[in-house]
Amino acid sequence: MKNPIFSKNIQPNFSKTLRSRVNAYFKLHGKNRNANRIMKVKTIIMLCLFFVPILVLSSGIVTSTVLLFALYIISGFGMSGIGMGVMHDAIHGSYSKNKKVNTFLGYTFNLIGANATVWRIQHNVLHHTYTNIEQADDDINAPFFLRFSPHAKYYWLHRFQHIYVWFFYGISTLSWVTTKDFVRLKRYYDMGFLNKKGEYPKTLASMIAWKVLYYSYALVLPMIMLPFSWWIVLLAFISMHFITGLMVSIVFQIAHIMPVNEFPLPNKEGQMNANWYAHQFATTANFSPNSKLMYWFIGGLNYQIEHHVLPDVCHIHYKKLATIVSETAKEFGMPYNVKRNLLHAIWDHVQMLRSLGKKPVLIPVEIQHNEF
Structure with missing residues (x-):
């Protein structure tokens, strides 16, 4: 499908109003929109949480199986923290005003086995621009055994997806660091994202080198x-990824695959009946707004709405x-x-998965669009 086009005539003053108020906040409080001292300290903590246990394991001094698994699981929490609380801001360009700093910290994603280039296309471009739009948002373009959109093709096994989805959430990062990055890199190349001369082979070679490094020390x-x-x-290593995959998947999924969220489609001409900002509010949800610990650990992604409409602002704000x-x-x-807490959000997500797992009733009606 062609890239959907958002309306510029509906609520044209919203973005100007929001931006002016946000700018006024930073000016009034004498702050900048990038990382502050607390964010920098957290960056060090998350990097240590991942690398220190790996260093201990690599030293060969661990003789207890329980300690082996415990250290890998701790690294799993560190991996989650790096992914959601460090590289996420860096790749969005919101960590620092300095592009080199953002690029450097973006490579922390490569250090935990994934790939910053693939993530930038998948997340920054496709997900943030076309949130919850079937075929355009790569986050909901799931394998056939998962159905994350009411417009996706239905299979009978979807009726059980609310039960087995947790296993696939758990192995999601393991998939990233093995096959998914390579599959997506090729697909994005075919889509025209890596069209500079020699960009694709260089990116592929770089990806292989980073993954060899990661598997070598991890x-x-x-x-x-x-x-x-x-x-x-190997089982302990997989347990690390299962913790990371489960945490990261839950955080992102309960922000978008929810009963309160919409899954609008463009018309035949590719036009969306909403402006881009209205689309973000209709397709995104917050959760646990009062949890300071969660806010700190998951990189402010419980405030997913703020992240989507202000992706150039560091999550610390x-x-x-x-x-x-x-x-x-x-x-x-x-x-x-907004969902009041994590359990409430997960429960609603399960109900959404169950709803998407029911066989659609085919009624010949026109597609309804948002009217913001």
């Missing part, structure tokens, strides 16, 4: 140094900006969906 070296059978170390965003949305008649 898996192979511990296998060599530790007094355990290789398969025990989302909580303070939430009032401005919610009040401006209310003023312009846009929804502002």
Whole structure:
């Protein structure tokens, strides 16, 4: 399908109003929209949370199987923290005003086995621009055994997806660091994203080199140094990724695959009946706004709405900006969906998966669009 086009004539003043109010907030409080000291300290903590246990494992001093798994699981939390709380801001360009700093910290994603180039296209371009739009948002373009959109093709096994989806959430990052990055890199090349001369082979070679480095220190070296059978170390390594995959998947999925979220489609000409900002409010939800620990650990992504409408602002400011965003949305008649806590959000996500798992009733009606 052609890239959907958002209306510029519906609520044209919203973006100017929101931006002016956000700029006024930073000016009034003498702050900049990038990382502050707290964010920099958190960056160090997250990097240590991942790398220190790996270093201990690579030293060969661990002789307890329980400690082996515990250290890998701790690294899993660190990997999650780097992914959601460091590289995410860096690749969005919101960590620093300095592009080189953002690029450098974006490579932390490569250090945990994934790929910054692929993520930038998948997340920054496709997901943030075309949130919840079937075929355009790559986050909801799931394998056939998962159905994340009411417009996706239905299969009978979807009726059980709310049960088995958690396993696939758990192995999602393991898929990233093995096959998915290569598959997506080729697809994005075919879509015209890597069209500079020699860009695709260079990116592919770089990806292979980064992944070899990652597997060398995160898996192979511990296998060599530790007094355990290789398969025990492999299981511990997989447990690290299962923790990371489960955490990251839940955080992103309960922000978009929810009963309160919409899945609008463009008309035959590719036009969306909403402006881009209205589309973000209609397709995104916040959760656990009062949890300071969650806000700190998951990179402010419980304030997903603020992230989507202000992706150039470091997440450390989302909580303070939430009032401005919610009040401006209310003023312009846009929804502002919030789930009071994590369990409530997960429960609603399960209900959405169950709903998407039911066989659609085919009724010949015209596609309904948002009217913001």
